[in-house]
Amino acid sequence: MKLGWGIATSCLLALFGMALWLAVWGSLPLNSRPLPMRDALGPGPGFFPIWLSTIGLSLGVLLLIQTVREPADRDAASLIPERAACMRIISILVLLAGAALALDPLGFRIAAFVFSVLALLALGIRSPLAILAFALAASVGIFHVFYHWLKVPLQIGPFDHLLKPLGL
Amino acid sequence: MDTLQLLLNGFAAALSPVNLTFALIGCILGTLIGVLPGVGPAAGTAILIPITYKLDATGGIIMLCAIYYGAMYGGTITSVLLNVPGEAASVVTCIDGYAMAKRGRGGTALGIAAIGSFIGGTIATIALVVVATPLSTLALKFGPPEFFGLMLVGLCLVTGLAGRSLVAGILMTVVGLLLAMIGIDPVRGAPRYTFGVPDLYDGIGFIPVVMGLFGVGEILATAEHPIRDVVKTNFSRLLPNREEWRRSFGAIMRGTGIGFFLGLIPGVGAIIPTFISYIVEKRVSKHPEEFGQGAIEGVAGPETANNAYANASMVPLLTLGIPSSPTIAVLMGAFIINGVTPGPFLFAEKPDLVWAVIASFFVGNVLLLILNLPLVGLWAKILDVPYQYVCVGTLLFCMLGAYSINQSVFDIWVMIGFGLIGYLLRKLDFPLAPAVLGMILGPQLEKSLRTSLEMSAGDFSIFLTRPITLALLIISMAIIIMSALQMAPKEIREGSAD
Numbered sequence: 001m002k003l004g005w006g007i008a009t010s011c012l013l014a015l016f017g018m019a020l021w022l023a024v025w026g027s028l029p030l031n032s033r034p035l036p037m038r039d040a041l042g043p044g045p046g047f048f049p050i051w052l053s054t055i056g057l058s059l060g061v062l063l064l065i066q067t068v069r070e071p072a073d074r075d076a077a078s079l080i081p082e083r084a085a086c087m088r089i090i091s092i093l094v095l096l097a098g099a100a101l102a103l104d105p106l107g108f109r110i111a112a113f114v115f116s117v118l119a120l121l122a123l124g125i126r127s128p129l130a131i132l133a134f135a136l137a138a139s140v141g142i143f144h145v146f147y148h149w150l151k152v153p154l155q156i157g158p159f160d161h162l163l164k165p166l167g168l
Numbered sequence: 169m170d171t172l173q174l175l176l177n178g179f180a181a182a183l184s185p186v187n188l189t190f191a192l193i194g195c196i197l198g199t200l201i202g203v204l205p206g207v208g209p210a211a212g213t214a215i216l217i218p219i220t221y222k223l224d225a226t227g228g229i230i231m232l233c234a235i236y237y238g239a240m241y242g243g244t245i246t247s248v249l250l251n252v253p254g255e256a257a258s259v260v261t262c263i264d265g266y267a268m269a270k271r272g273r274g275g276t277a278l279g280i281a282a283i284g285s286f287i288g289g290t291i292a293t294i295a296l297v298v299v300a301t302p303l304s305t306l307a308l309k310f311g312p313p314e315f316f317g318l319m320l321v322g323l324c325l326v327t328g329l330a331g332r333s334l335v336a337g338i339l340m341t342v343v344g345l346l347l348a349m350i351g352i353d354p355v356r357g358a359p360r361y362t363f364g365v366p367d368l369y370d371g372i373g374f375i376p377v378v379m380g381l382f383g384v385g386e387i388l389a390t391a392e393h394p395i396r397d398v399v400k401t402n403f404s405r406l407l408p409n410r411e412e413w414r415r416s417f418g419a420i421m422r423g424t425g426i427g428f429f430l431g432l433i434p435g436v437g438a439i440i441p442t443f444i445s446y447i448v449e450k451r452v453s454k455h456p457e458e459f460g461q462g463a464i465e466g467v468a469g470p471e472t473a474n475n476a477y478a479n480a481s482m483v484p485l486l487t488l489g490i491p492s493s494p495t496i497a498v499l500m501g502a503f504i505i506n507g508v509t510p511g512p513f514l515f516a517e518k519p520d521l522v523w524a525v526i527a528s529f530f531v532g533n534v535l536l537l538i539l540n541l542p543l544v545g546l547w548a549k550i551l552d553v554p555y556q557y558v559c560v561g562t563l564l565f566c567m568l569g570a571y572s573i574n575q576s577v578f579d580i581w582v583m584i585g586f587g588l589i590g591y592l593l594r595k596l597d598f599p600l601a602p603a604v605l606g607m608i609l610g611p612q613l614e615k616s617l618r619t620s621l622e623m624s625a626g627d628f629s630i631f632l633t634r635p636i637t638l639a640l641l642i643i644s645m646a647i648i649i650m651s652a653l654q655m656a657p658k659e660i661r662e663g664s665a666d
Contacts, residue, residue: 035353035360042622045353045360048614049346056342063335085392092391092563093588096384099567100580108568115567116560123391123556134557138564151222152572 091122107157112139178523182531194231195535198238209239210494211383215565217502218572225506226521230528232502240478241536244281257438257474260446264466281471282540288424288472289533292479304487307512316616317640322434324644326602328651344606367578374501376570376583383566384587416468423472431480434490445473485510494604
């Protein structure tokens, strides 16, 4: 068992359970109104969550104890990806976050185009032609299929008047 | 109207040019999802939900179901040629399928898998037709306590069969149930766990969570370990020889039975039937030593069980409204998005739709056989596409799918967050299926529990005085106890045996 990771996860889960438990009782600042366990009609809105968070909290603690007592049979460091893999994963997450931020102000086509180009570069593709072709298909192509053919509402963005004359 | 007449009407609808086209597109997309490692059927089905927004409900659901069983077919190709399962249920196929491919008989392995899948899927659909109406009629007699018990059995099965730790399994179920609590309380209308964030008042979307856990999470895992080389195989000989037919026939029949009966039980994931089928085949084989070295029964049995399960698992969904696996849970979400609520009332309220969908399973099985046998070489070519393009394309579809449900960037953030969580949980061996099923069953489970307690004025004995509920609760307890005993350390098991 991966001791360090297991402990960290158990702690987080136990904390998560505790936070939810406190939230039901109105002890968190942003959830100041306690949820009633019972009301005139029967079980109230706090009834199910309080039971669940109590079970969750107990299981988090139990898992933590289990993990501490279990002999470590695998090196915790092996769970951390090697440097190159780590960079790929971080790049994907950062680029996804960037695309989410850019979606509303720039529109789907530009956000998807920039995301595709940067993501392919981050994952090791170096052919400019392949990157350009894929990014165009993945941005303008997908937009065309979903927005025009399937009528799925997507963010157009402020550059529609520039892209339209280009047939994009 | 009798079942046969309803089924014939269903065939008339399913064979209409429009619905046939939807089924064909669904089969192609599903097979593609199955072929691409890193895109499982749950994420794949979720990603493609936006395609069905503008379709009519019948066409949309036919396409989504075709994507589901298409993905179950397609997963075999990567198992055989890459030794990487395209979806979890194809894990077992890697053992003998890959061994056959290394001996130059990958084409035969894929051929028998396609034929077995066709037979298993078709027989399971016939059985579905037979049991669906009586089961939905029986389910109509269920009250909230019985539904609570039934959902509990489903959750206990998913939890108990989920992985190496029962505690981790239950914890993940609880996390899923708690995630379902976010938003407005469905019974009294009180906001819960919203923390003053307006986006949380509608709750956390199920689809962005699934896309995150299974789509982004899988892509992150794939990015960590890029795919290995494809085994070059000969596709000129797909059909087995006489001896291979003889050996496969029994395996296909047993696989059909195993897959179908396990598919009827809510909560049994797709992996279990394939493993059981493999174990059974090894036990009954006259040549058990060939298993692991390329025994054709080791491919025929599990692949048949996989597709029989895929079709049979629609029974609890359509008749009881209970999903058996994360992918079926996604399908259930898609049904609801398309304005169709699965459950016992579906057969009474929308018989045209439900029978058209069931008939489309038969049509889909034929389409998949056509797509898989002659075109298997083409599907295998897709494996040559560098994983970078698959990664980026999948991520874009995930983003598009998450956004297009509510046109909300918040859903993309949810997807990214759960992508990271899914990746970490995968690395830590936490099972994801219980969280997903907990999340989709959470609102119904809570509603059934609270309505039951309202019926009894808060008296918990209502669950003990109704025979069906009591039986279901005992089954739930038995599942948890058996799972706990199975997962307990060896010393404890031996101690208890003494």
